[in-house]
Amino acid sequence: MRVRIERMETLRDLSDYTAGFRDEKRILGYCISCPRYGNYWSCPPYDYDPSEIIATIVYPEDVSASVSVYDLFSEAREITDPEILGMEAEMPGSMAFYAGSCRICPGKCKRESGAACVEPDRARPSLESFGYDISRTLSDIFGVKIKWADKNCPPEYISLVSALMFR
């Protein structure tokens, strides 16, 4: 185990969280410049309306974890992704959101070649891909400031925000 995880959790009313932290037009504007946009089934644009999915859910629980070194991001996701998916399995009607885009397939997502998702039972979107502001979620709810890497220096820590929305 190379990562050191600092775990923070909160329970929020989904309506309040959506009203205060979802800015779909602005956040998805950032997604458009990402190479994963339109090339990952777990990334926008979706063939469904995220607002309709959110409307079927009532209360969210956010789980975040900070790791100490940027290049340990994958290792941290190997811990947090199954964890949040396991919580979803224990709570019928809930929906898990990963801390970033899907990492299940090695290399590229099958969407890029026009093929269907090979792991629809495990692939999940991220909160940001549904238009939630992760920077403000971290600062306003958890009091955590996002640290950015520069070319030569990894950040002091990385923050991952995954979530479980449930009835």
Ligand code: SF4
């Ligand atoms: S499981 Fe594979 S095909 Fe499905 S969204 Fe993830 S990367 Fe894409």
